[in-house]
Amino acid sequence: MASRPVASGLSEALVAQGPVGPRDAARLLDVPGEGLHDRVVRDLPGLLRRGDLLVFNDTRVIPARLIGTRPEGGKVEALLIRDLGDGRWLAFARPAKRMKPGHKLAFEGLSANIADKRADGSVVLEFDRSGRAFIAALEQTGAVPLPPYIRGGTADVRDRTDYQTLFARRDGSVAAPTAGLHFTPALMAAMADAGIATAGVTLHVGAGTFQPVRVDDTDHHTMHAEWGEVPQATADAIAGARRVVAIGTTSLRLLESVARTGPMRAWSGETDIFITPGFEFRAVDLLLTNFHLPRSTLFMLVAAFAGHERMKAA
CATH class of the missing domain: 2.40.10.240 (QueA-like)
Structure with missing residues (x-):
């Protein structure tokens, strides 16, 4: 795949430099089958269905x-x-x-x-x-290793807590699984009341997540391997779920790594999966993710999941 079709301009003024408060007040762009709808993250319970399963990444960012x-x-x-x-x-x-x-x-x-x-x-x-x-x-x-587009990568004392998700418990990441940053205890309670279940996986996010694709042909881009684990309880929950909702690209990449070789199961090891348009998704039905930089592997993943034209429109 050529990387140039996923390159576009981005104004630095559009990049948030800190979290909104409360976290679940962050804006959410809902992209259903047709159209685009402006919402906020706390609207999620009304957008999902009873029996759906949210899969979070429970990695914790270390001051790397x-x-x-x-x-x-x-x-x-x-x-x-x-x-x-x-x-x-x-x-x-x-x-x-x-x-x-x-x-x-x-x-x-x-x-x-x-x-x-x-x-x-x-x-x-x-x-x-x-x-x-x-x-x-x-x-x-x-120090917390912020991505370069947030205050030039310079962290302050607030980032020790601001750059951790509600679910963070296993030390090992150099970057946060940022989709999880928008969840609060109140939102999780609303999810439970709506009959929406949750499960956890671990993928320790490496520095490669900051790296843009610098080659014109993505076949020549090298992904750094990251360590991950899917517990048996999560594999069982996925098997019984109505729909699987990956909270973030890290959760999605791990689940799809396991699903490439058969049904979902307990698993641990390293993955260097690189998802580009044309990929066949086998594990995940819905994805909650942040906006991503042009010409990044994460934007390519989202374009593969939802369609390049829809992502350009979004």
């Missing part, structure tokens, strides 16, 4: 941006991408040219050795601690 120093005293910035286990993390670090295997990086309260450097410029950092001790130190040292 670290500022530190190199042995010779120069500044270094690292963005953690993925937990490799035992205190080892895949990361992007800059200045990239100065990142050499064997070098030691010092951060406030943490230190790491560069264990490896990969062809794509990423590095494997081996920290001086792991598990809960590492996360505790990261909470004190790191």
Whole structure:
């Protein structure tokens, strides 16, 4: 597929720089079979049906941006991408040219050795601690890695809570599953009253979610793998649901990854699924998602799900 058809202009003035309050007062564009309708997120219970199932991503954003120093005293910035286990993390670090295997990086309260450097410029950092001790130190040292279109990627203290969903419980993401940010306890109670069920999955969102498609042919675009899990209880709920409503592209990508190889089931592992127009959806009936940047993999996914012309109209 050519990437140019999904490129278009976007005014920076249209990009929100913070959450609306309350969260479920955010504007919602309803795109049914025909037409477009302006609503707000708290209208959702009236747009769905009894027996529908909402599937949320329960990942939690970690403060994955670290500022530190190199042995010779120069500044270094690292963005953690993925937990490799035992205190080892895949990361992007800059200045990239100065990142050499064997070098030691010092951060406030943490230190790491560069264990490896990969062809794509990423590095494997081996920290001086792991598990809960590492996360505790990261909470004190790191910053929330906002996408570049929000205040230039510069986080403040409010983002520690503003950039987490109501469902966040499993540490591991460097970006929020943003569709879930619009839900409140009051909205969830209204969903339950309307007979709409909920279930959770986990997909730890990686830095690749920020990356635009830079090639003209999407067949040449490389997706970074992300770790995910579908619990058995969620697989069972999907099997008994009237319709499956994915809350966000991360939930959709994980469910469709599993469905590619058979019926929905308990699953865990890595996925690098790249959904473009022409994809056959097998798991998800409806999608709640935010607006996405032109020429992004997420816009391509939404165009595949709802149709490119409908998305251009929206």
